[in-house]
Amino acid sequence: MDYKTYQEYSNIQGALDIRKENVIEILQLFVLISNIQKLTFLKYDFKYNNFIYGFTVNGYEVIEDDINFINNKYSIVLKDGDIIFGKITFNRKIWYRQVLKELLKKSRIALRKIFEIEKDLLSQNTPLNIFIVTDKNTTKFANKLQTNLDILLNAEINVIYDITKISDVLHMKNSKNIIIYTIQNGELINDDSELLRKFNEFIIVIGPNNHNLSLSCGKLNIENYVSIDEFSPENIKNIILDTKYKLLNKNKYDNKIIAVSGVSGGIGATTISMNTADIIARNNPSKNVLYIDLSTTKAISNLFLSQNPIPNHSIIDLVNMNDFNIKKNLELGLVKIRENFYSINGIQKHIDRDILEKEIFIEKMLDYILKASEHFNYIIIDTGISDASSLKSSIYDLVNEIWILTEMTLPHVSKLKTFYSLMKRAGLKDKVNFIVNRVNSLNEISSSDFDSIMNTSSKEEKLSYIKIPNDYQTLGKCWNYCELASQISQESPFVKTLEDILKTKEFISKTSSKTKDKKNIFSFLNKE
Numbered sequence: 001m002d003y004k005t006y007q008e009y010s011n012i013q014g015a016l017d018i019r020k021e022n023v024i025e026i027l028q029l030f031v032l033i034s035n036i037q038k039l040t041f042l043k044y045d046f047k048y049n050n051f052i053y054g055f056t057v058n059g060y061e062v063i064e065d066d067i068n069f070i071n072n073k074y075s076i077v078l079k080d081g082d083i084i085f086g087k088i089t090f091n092r093k094i095w096y097r098q099v100l101k102e103l104l105k106k107s108r109i110a111l112r113k114i115f116e117i118e119k120d121l122l123s124q125n126t127p128l129n130i131f132i133v134t135d136k137n138t139t140k141f142a143n144k145l146q147t148n149l150d151i152l153l154n155a156e157i158n159v160i161y162d163i164t165k166i167s168d169v170l171h172m173k174n175s176k177n178i179i180i181y182t183i184q185n186g187e188l189i190n191d192d193s194e195l196l197r198k199f200n201e202f203i204i205v206i207g208p209n210n211h212n213l214s215l216s217c218g219k220l221n222i223e224n225y226v227s228i229d230e231f232s233p234e235n236i237k238n239i240i241l242d243t244k245y246k247l248l249n250k251n252k253y254d255n256k257i258i259a260v261s262g263v264s265g266g267i268g269a270t271t272i273s274m275n276t277a278d279i280i281a282r283n284n285p286s287k288n289v290l291y292i293d294l295s296t297t298k299a300i301s302n303l304f305l306s307q308n309p310i311p312n313h314s315i316i317d318l319v320n321m322n323d324f325n326i327k328k329n330l331e332l333g334l335v336k337i338r339e340n341f342y343s344i345n346g347i348q349k350h351i352d353r354d355i356l357e358k359e360i361f362i363e364k365m366l367d368y369i370l371k372a373s374e375h376f377n378y379i380i381i382d383t384g385i386s387d388a389s390s391l392k393s394s395i396y397d398l399v400n401e402i403w404i405l406t407e408m409t410l411p412h413v414s415k416l417k418t419f420y421s422l423m424k425r426a427g428l429k430d431k432v433n434f435i436v437n438r439v440n441s442l443n444e445i446s447s448s449d450f451d452s453i454m455n456t457s458s459k460e461e462k463l464s465y466i467k468i469p470n471d472y473q474t475l476g477k478c479w480n481y482c483e484l485a486s487q488i489s490q491e492s493p494f495v496k497t498l499e500d501i502l503k504t505k506e507f508i509s510k511t512s513s514k515t516k517d518k519k520n521i522f523s524f525l526n527k528e
Contacts (some may be wrong), residue, residue, distance in 0.1 A: 016117045022110045027057050027088065030103045039090040040069035051087060052322075078108050083151075085111035129177045130157045130240065131166055133192075137184035145182065145206075148233035149240075163192050178240055183207045186216055196220050204239055206231055256507065257369065257379045259395050261386035262405040263415040268437040269405050270295065271475065271485075272468070273382040274304055275498055278486045280378050281341035283499075283508035287377040291343040292369075294395065295384030296353050299346025303482040306335045311345040316355055318344060319364050324371035342376070362394050369398065378507065388422050396423070402431045408444040413453050420454065434465035435501075441470045466501055469493045 023041070031039055038058045042051035056066035072089035079085060085108065094100070130149065134142035142159045149157050160166060163179070170177055179202050183189060189196070189205065196203060197220060204224040205217050214225045224239050260276070262269035270293075277291040293301040294315065302308045313333035321332055330336060335343045347353065355361055373379060383392055386404060396402055402423070406416045416434070423432050436450075445453075450465075471485075471494035478485045485495050502508045 012117060016114060019110050019114045019117065023107055023114070024055070024057065024062055026103055026107045026110065028060060028062075030088075030100060030107075031057050031059065033097075033103070034094045034100055036090045036092060036094055039088050040066060040072060041086055041088050043086040044084040054086065076104065078104065078111055080108055080112055083112075083115065085115060129169060130180065131163070131177065132157065132159045132180045132182060133163050133188070134159060134161060134182045135184060135188045136161075138182040141206075142182045145180070145233070145236070149237065163195060167195075177202055179203045180236070181205045181207070183213075186210075186213050189213075189217065189220070193220060196222065204236065206236070255373045255377055255379070256401070257373060257381065257399040258401045258403060259381045259383050259399045260403045260405065261383045261392070263386055263412055263419060265297070265385055267405050267407060267412070268468075269384060270301055270382050271478075272403075272405065272435070272437070272498070273380050274301055275484055275486045275495065276502065277343075277378070277380040278337075278341065278484050279495070279498055279502060280380075280507055281338065282486070283502075284377070285340060288340050288375060289342070289378045289380070290372060290376040291341075292379065292381045293344060293346030294356075294381050294391075295346050296356055296389075296391070297384060298348060298350060301343065301382065302335075302345050304484055305337055305343045306345075307482065308335075308345075311335075311348065314345045314347050314352065315365075316347065316352055316361070319361065319368050322364060324368060324375070326375070346382075357389060357391050359390065362391055366394055366398055386419050388419075393426070396426070396428055396431070399431065401433055402428065403433045403435055405435050405437050407438055407441060408436050408450060409441075410443075410445055410449075410453075413445065413450055417454055435468060436465050437468045438470040438472075439467045468497050 027039060027041060031037060038056065040056045041054040043054045045052050053066075053069070056063040056069055058066075069089060072091045074091070074093060075087050075089040077084060077087045132142045132146055139159075146157050146159050181189065181203065183205065184207070203222045204226065205222055206226045206228060207213055207217075209227040209229050214227075217225045226235065226239070258276075260269050260273035274291060277289050280287070281289040291301070291305065292315065293299045295301075299314070302311050311333070313331075315333055318329060318333035321328065326334070333345050335345065337343055347356065369379065369381075381395060381399065383395055386392065404416065404419065404423075406412045420432065423429055471492055474485050474489045474492040474494050477483075478488065485492055486498070489495060499508065503510045
């Protein structure tokens, strides 16, 4: 993020804060004039289609965590047309005078401004267009779908009959588009098949429960075919949001989001991901780097990065805050290691693992990572053990690269083969990078045995992998004292190998030397 972009972002954030204060002031007047003493504002969450707690006004006092608001019996919904901004609740009836009506009108105007500002912030200045392409038989259905999606989503939604009419929009560099086909038969799909091959990752088809038609769409690499029998606006909304994550992440500021996973526990995913993040940050003082501990076991990265054995907050607190604000995030689990290097604490209790796997948390987390990518050039996500859970699968879909760690032993390579098969079936093959850790260890198989196990046919190209030496002397000392090898042993084989990997990938300069940390309070202005 350059200085101009940062200033624009700051100006928008400032305008948003002013409007929020305006709403609070209006509701304080409402409380005083209506003599109800106390009311609670609940904000409407468009993504999850429900109301979430905002704040409570008690006279002139503003309370941010009032647990007694659930006892409120009366409410007024604040909306403009079909757009719901929120509602106010209170525990007794009021005399609905003209002055109160005027205050509610002013609150709706202020909330409309907030809605428009947040729409700009949440869309990350990237327009999301949804085009519903319909044939003559499904026009009524398409129009109804448009109305439903208008309420559920913040996007430009249009019904069209000819996809060629929007070809210019589909080719615009800064435009992100999702195309929904509503069809009764395969004629429209067949007519547009050549064009659809170019936009297959953006397409959803809603059609009859016809297996042959579904297969025809599959041949065009259209992943989302929804039978009309299984249709619901909420189902389509979820598919659109999932696609939106991928679209907004695509080439966003040329950011790099990397997931590091190991085929088994203790294989080195945390060690490699922490040191990788530190090396990138040290060699790129003008770039911002974020390390996220998303291990589903008790996290240990906080011992190495912040020397804090018992952090008060974790990624769960941070993501559930539902906002990316550096100041607030630093209070709830975001840790500043250096001026351009930050980390997020992983879970500290095994019972928190269930929260990580909840669908609503996964959606919020993906949204948080995308917002964070506006501020960070590199995001390294330590996912712990590789698996096909909803949490890990969502992360693998989102990131630019997946580093899969293994050792050159028969049990580990066998697990790697199984997991790699899942990656291929999920269409993630091109993202995968194999890293063989602790090379030259005991019980190691040969390279030819590795190729024999991993290749499913003689025609398949041999898989390439990166080797990291078994530098147990360096890493053993680092683990004993909870220190990063990249900080205390920069000439060690382990660190030198990681640097070579990052130079090959051009994450750090091939001519970079050891750079001393630069104290720069404006590091977030320097994101290129």
